[in-house]
Amino acid sequence: AFDTLVIGGGPSGAAAAIYAARKGIRTGIAAERFGGQVMDTMAIENFISVKETEGPKLVANLEQHVRDYDVDLMTGQKAKSLKAPSVPGGLVEIELENGATLASRSVVISTGARWREMNVPGEQEYRGRGVAYCPHCDGPLFKGKRVAVIGGGNSGVEAAIDLAGIVAHVTLFEFDTKLRADEVLQRKLRSLPNVEIIMNALTTEVTGNGEKVNGLVYKDRATDEAHTVELEGIFVQIGLVPNTEWLKGTLDLTPRGEIIIDERGQTSIPGVFAAGDVTTSPYKQIIIAMGAGATAALSAFDYLIRTDVP
């Protein structure tokens, strides 16, 4: 059995494994795909101390750093369920999709999240070429350009306010007849001169010139008429879905499915910690996920040295 088993191989999982292995304890990572969301990222300009890098490059560095330590790295392994220890201090069991079971005295869950997509023609084709999901990450790439934000919840309206300070013009599209964001955010949004809000709009297509996005087609749900808006960028803000389907009914999750943790990364099950985008952590960024992974691993170590083996 492991002392600390990390589920997930994104930035938070890699950081957790390195911190655990540096304590000289038996450490493993089981991950579906090493690198996580970072593998799907092109330009990264906010990983502090590295002015500019690319996702796959950062992932290669991460993997090299992990492999420098005595970490049992198991990729292509998808966790299917978690079983809490039957006695205090006992083993946590992780059942994998392939039928095998891994046991560990402590577990760090870092299975991340995925952006909800619009599922319209052009979205996949122009992903990273105008279609974006993270305003903190990609906002500055659209300086002086016209962008759309899809979604009028808190994240969409926050994104529109954020982007309005960087880009030339923002059009916010909401499917419903009203915005769902907090009133104070809506007021701020409506006060901005370079923002237009279009309600009751269903996005139907992302258009492009073969290289980059050049527009967006939407249907006015009141009249059924199709309209085209010319623009260079589209930020999709219709939800970030945590990868916790496999944990339903075992750990305490929020209604949105995020793992509830305290400031030490502790979950509702003793010996089980969590870190990164899969948790209630308010901002989802690489540098934040790494810090959270380090916190969770140190908490796991603290748990191990204070807990007797039954």
Ligand code: FAD
């Ligand atoms: P993830 O990176 O999501 O990793 C999750 C890991 O868990 C993966 O290894 C996955 O395979 C694994 N996994 C999932 N389910 C299971 C399971 N059941 N069993 C086993 N393994 C599982 N952040 C920035 O700071 N700067 C940027 O420029 C930036 N740009 C981005 C661009 C895009 C297109 C996207 C999608 C995200 C971007 N982000 C950026 C956000 C950043 O990628 C995330 O905040 C970060 O990757 C979160 O790390 P994580 O380790 O918590 O989760």
